[in-house]
Amino acid sequence: MSSNIRLKKICVSCGQLFIAKTAVTKCCSDACAKALYKKRLRDQKLEAAQSANKDEITSVVVNATTNIDDKKEEKELIDITGLAAVTGLSERTLFRLIKDPLFPKFKIGKRLLFKKEKVMIYLTHKYSNL
Numbered sequence: 001m002s003s004n005i006r007l008k009k010i011c012v013s014c015g016q017l018f019i020a021k022t023a024v025t026k027c028c029s030d031a032c033a034k035a036l037y038k039k040r041l042r043d044q045k046l047e048a049a050q051s052a053n054k055d056e057i058t059s060v061v062v063n064a065t066t067n068i069d070d071k072k073e074e075k076e077l078i079d080i081t082g083l084a085a086v087t088g089l090s091e092r093t094l095f096r097l098i099k100d101p102l103f104p105k106f107k108i109g110k111r112l113l114f115k116k117e118k119v120m121i122y123l124t125h126k127y128s129n130l
Helices: 030-070 072-076 080-087 092-096 116-127
Strands: 007-009 015-022 107-108 109-113
Touching: 030 080, 080 092, 080 109, 080 116, 109 116
Parallel strands: none
Antiparallel strands: 007 015, 107 109
């Protein structure tokens, strides 16, 4: 038994107007439905990765705060990974910022260390819109 329903709808994937034969149809064609499915899977993977990344950052920040209470030296100097976790910037972005001669950094041997307070002051002074 076929249905006589004809609804004008807009395709979720490509945005074109089409006539749907059922009330639940979202896409105008099989190609659009496949594209929407792939987009939905990609969004689910990104959401899972972002939630895992948030959990990882939270654990790094919690570990950093517990270590701050233990030793004063670890509180003052942090490496690029710790600085990325504290500032919320990626390591690549921080390496681009380090090229600026005014960026507060310490090179001890092959290690690159930062004072968290000075970096935060530098970032707020350089990028503040106040």
